[in-house]
Amino acid sequence: MKDVLDQDWHTADMAEVLKLSDEKTGLSSSEVQKRRDEFGTNTIPTGKKISLFDIIWHQFKSPLIYVLIAAGILSLVVGEYLDAGFVGLILLVNAGLGAFQEWRAETGAQSLQEMIKLKARVKRDGEWLEVNAEELVPGDLISLESGAQVPADARLIGINNLQVEEAMLTGESLPVQKTIEPGKEETANAGDKTNLVYAGTTVLTGRGTAVVIATGLKTEIGKIAHSLTENSGTQTPLIERMERFARMVSLLVLIAAALLGVIGWVRGMDMTEILFIAVAMAVSAIPEGLPIAMTVALSIGSQRMAKRNVIVRKLSAVEGLGSCTYILSDKTGTLTVDQQTARKIYLPGGQTLDVTGQGYNGDGDIENADPADEALQRFLRIATLANEGRLRRKGDDWEQQGDAVDIALLALPYKLGTSPDEVRQNTDIQREIPYESANKYSAVYYRRNNRLVFGAKGALEVFVDKVAEEERATINQAAEEMAAEGYRVLAMVYTITDDDKSDLPDSLHLAGLVGLIDPIRPEVKDAINECHRAGIKIAMVTGDHPLTALAIAREIHIGDSEDNLISGADLAKIEDDEAKLAETLTNKTVFARVSPEQKRLLVKAFQARNEFVAITGDGVNDAPALRQANIGVAMGSGTDVTRGAASIVVKDDNFASIAAGVEEGRFSYDNIRKIVYLLIATGIAEVLLVMLSTIFGLPKPLTAVQLLWLNVVTNGIQDVALAFEKGEPGAMLRKPRDPNEGIFDRQMISQTMVAGLVMTIVVFGLWVMWMNEGRDEVSSRSDILLIMVLLQNFHVFNCRSETESTFRVPLSNNYFLLGGVLLAQGVHIAAMHIPITQRLLETEPNPMNEWLLFFGYASVILVVIEVYKWILRRNRTPYLA
Known part of the structure; x- marks a missing residue:
């Protein structure tokens, strides 16, 4: 069996x-x-439903989190309980933020089960x-x-x-x-x-x-369910970059700790002191505030996307959409309005009329039409009377009912200044013949000028053999030309008769042809052009007819010729030959009549070409491809299955919203880079301070608790504020970053090193001078801590743009930042005066004249980075492009 x-x-x-x-x-x-x-039973096995606990636990599965946990354990081992408490608090806050953003009902295979x-x-x-x-x-x-x-x-x-x-x-x-x-x-x-x-x-x-x-x-949906439970999806570039970054930090911490351990052993330090130095080194090197700041930046990005009709299900997808290099877009409802519309009318004698407007309403015109033209009136009469649909204006809205094609035809009388109801009221209808699938037409008998007229609407092939032979060639040619442009062609025919008993008389005349199409959304062209300028390749993947798909592709500049088109049948012949498939895909941008499995294979094929692929979809057939893609984009009107398999949901089904999401994703990634720049520059300075003081046999300039205060509290306030930065102009004018590129490129490395060295020179220079002067260590550390906070306050303004002068980035782009800087400085000043924080941080108040002096020391970093950016702009360094 x-x-x-x-x-x-x-x-x-x-x-x-x-x-x-x-x-x-x-x-x-x-x-x-x-x-x-x-x-077995007619059921579909479902994958394990993701619980809230699973989502919370997922927040801890990151190399950077592992490093933080290791630092916390090391702090406990050496008795630095306050340090361990700080690290634990960071982990809990980050997990809470991430879990809150990602808690969504998982409906993938579960929804498939409900469907049957x-x-x-x-x-x-x-x-x-x-x-x-x-x-x-x-x-x-x-x-x-x-x-x-x-x-x-x-x-x-x-x-x-x-x-x-x-x-x-x-x-x-x-x-x-x-x-x-x-x-x-x-x-x-x-x-x-x-x-x-x-x-x-x-x-x-x-x-x-x-x-x-x-x-x-x-079953077909059963096969889809099976593929969903097998495929767990792919990681976004941000996750991969941060994992590489965390591994790099871990390695550097181990190397630095080992080096300092050797130096301490050579200098005769005991093991406990060496461990304290290792803890200080770990605290200095690890950007403890990064997980929280990154989560906040992605959360803000997701909120901004939501305002532009893009709902993010997984935070990492915020940046992922901004990193995509290739978008495979569905046609119906995404690129088009998903409403059949009559766009062209062909009348006997060769006259062709273009129709404007779109969708199920009477908006638009029949261009260059003569309302008194009897041929046009006959055409509209038949299209209206041999019709089982309904389209009426209701206030400012339109009410429709029936088949999509019937409704589209009922829009035509409105565009000529009348209505279907008026046409019916002014016509003496004798008999109506409803549509039957076996016949492929509907018809009506009515009286006109005291004569009985038979009129029918349907597929041309049903009528063409009953039309006079001398008319057939012209009619067929006109129909072929319309079909080649992607139109669905219907014919209206008529004859004068004395008998209303026949369902389809033998001798017919053409009343006209109508070309229908699902028109593109008005904003789609601009959105696609914007994506092209951003270096993103766009292709159309649809189940529709190849000619229809190609016509739409030409109009929106996705494909220019049949060389860009391939059907599912042709794809099936080469999909098992990887080399042939790779060669064929080079110039293909329109994929028509493809199967669900072929959509998934297309995604895999483009991924094999090192593309970071986003694919859109709304039907169950799209779910495997969405799960396979780097970023799956579901339509809001689509099935629960599709939304469950996607990383992102577009509320209005509009491709233009996807382009807006790409822009917001790029803004979010830029903000994460700015946060990393701020934290790592500070971290470099802290590591160098610990190392240099150990090498030169000086007391530690900062304790582990003070380092945590800098990394988590004062810098933490500012890096969170930096996450609110509005996008810089030009984000959609640059090519996507290579998915394999780390978060540190040449520009980031150079600027971070310069900023870290400036901080080190200022602070370590003062520390050496004060120690040589015999100043009290505790008092000096308090001053060093204040100077580091001030350096952070200045440097956060440098981080607002990697290329532009700080003074050219309007404060109106981020009032939160100014508030964050004032808050960070205010919190630290308060800590210098509150007894409990004085004891914990070993701080003491400073008079105003000292604060102003330290303010001047710290401003050096703003001046140096401004000069550095000016040099880079002047030299037009390639990686600034």
């Missing part, structure tokens, strides 16, 4: 299909049980029964009707005007008209198998009878 079910039921003839079941009685109860034992928890009408032992869908087995005979959800994959054996909405699986924007005829050739594309129905799809109109051919994991 299993071998039988593995065959291609799309191409099987009816006799072969009915071997699975008895058309008259269905399966027997005993056979049902036998097959259930063999195939429904009732099914099935024939067993000769009777129609209603059972839970999970009880279905291959071979069951099921009945489908309008509004029902398909309970399993099945082959149709009987239909009556059956239309099924399959966008969740195929990406098709229009319902699929079903047939029972065997397919002529094998295909991997579910959208091409019109004699099959799939679990989870919805019957829009009509009825059908079908034989179940697949249940559970064997």
Whole structure:
């Protein structure tokens, strides 16, 4: 039995299909049980649901966090309980912030399971029964009707005007008209198998009878569920960069600690003192405030994205979207408005009229149209009367009902200054013939000028043989030209008759052709151009017809010719040949009629080319590709499955929002670099202070608690404020950073070293001078601590831009920063006066004249970095571009 079910039921003839079941009685109860034992229930195994504990625990899975934990343990070992407490508090605050931002209901495979928890009408032992869908087995005979959800994959054996909405699986924007005829050739594309129905799809109109051919994991959504549970996704560049950074910090801490240990041993220090120095070194080198500041920066980025209709499910995706080098975008609803619109009318005699406006409303015009033209009036009359839809204005809104094409045609009378209701009221309708899938047309008999007129709307191939032979070539050519432009072409025909009994008279005349298309969103062109300027490649991945996809691609400058287009069928021929696939993808930007698995393979192929890939989607078919992608972008109107597999959700389904998200992601990454610049420059100065004082046999300029105060409290206030920095102009004018590039590039390294050395020279110079003068160590440390805080206060302004002068970055870009600097200085001044913090930090108050003197010492860093930036700009260093 299993071998039988593995065959291609799309191409099987009816006799072969009915071997699975008895058309008259269905399966027997005993056979049902036998097959259930063999195939299991019609359910989908789900992956483990992520709990709140899992999310909290995830916050601790970072090399930088591991280093902090190690430093805390070392502090406990040597009895520095206050240091350990500081580190513990940092870990808890960071975990709380991260968990709060990432707590979302995980719905991936769970939602797939819910999709098939429904009732099914099935024939067993000769009777129609209603059972839970999970009880279905291959071979069951099921009945489908309008509004029902398909309970399993099945082959149709009987239909009556059956239309099924399959966008969740195929990406098709229009319902699929079903047939029972065997397919002529094998295909991997579910959208091409019109004699099959799939679990989870919805019957829009009509009825059908079908034989179940697949249940559970064997269904199309079952295969998707299986791929979701297997694929855990990829990491963003930020995570990878921070992991490399944490490993580098860990290595440097170990090397420095070992070096100082050797120096201490040579100088005759005891082991306890050496351990204290190691703790001080670890505290100096580790940017304790970085995890919290980075979490805050990403949280702010996610809030700003939300204001631009981009919802972030995982914080790391904020920066990830800004790092993408390739966006594979769905067409329907993302690049287009997902509303069929009539855009072109062809009338007998060769006249072509363009139609403006879009969507299900009467906005727009029929350009250059003569309202008195009888040919145009006849065309609109037939389009309106042979129509089962409804479109009416209701206040400032439009109310519509019915088939998408019918509604699109009803918009045309409004664009000529009338309405469908007026057309109907002014027409003497004699008989209406509703649409039937077997006929592929709808029609109407009406009286005009005391004559009976037959008018019909439908597929051209139904009418063309009944049109005068001399007209056919012209009509076919006009239809082919419209189809080549990506339009869906419908024909309106008519004839004068004396008999209203015939459903389709033999002699017809063309009333006109109409070209319909799902138009692009108005803002999409600018968004795509902005992405191109930002160095991001854009491609379209859709289940729609290749010609339709190419027409849209041309209009929005994604693809210029058929050389940029490839169909799923052609892709299937080369997808197993990696070399051929890589060569083919070089110039392909439009992928049409692709299967769910092909979407995922495309993502993998581009990732193999070292692209950082973001892919959009809204249907279940998109979920595996979204999980495979570096950044999965789900549409807000899409399924729970897709949103569960995505890192980011776009509320308004608009590609322009994705471009806005990319910009915000780049701003967030820039802010993280600014935070790292601030913290590491301070860290370098602290490490050098500890090392130099040990090498020269001087007392420690700062205690471990004082170093933690600098790193966590005063610098911590400022780096969090720095996270609120608005984006600098030009973020979308530079190429994406190489995903393999570390957070430290040449520019970051050079500026950080210069800033760290300036701080070291100022502070260590004063420390040496004061020690040589015989000043009290405790009092001198208090002054050194104040100077370091002041240096941080000045340096945070340097960090606002890596290239621009501090004085050219408006304070209005971040009032929080000014407040943060004042708060950090105020907190430290308060700590110098409050008895408990005086004891903990070994601080004492300073008179105003000393504070002003130290203020002048600290301002040196602002002057030096300003000069340094000026030199870099003057020399136009390549990495500033």
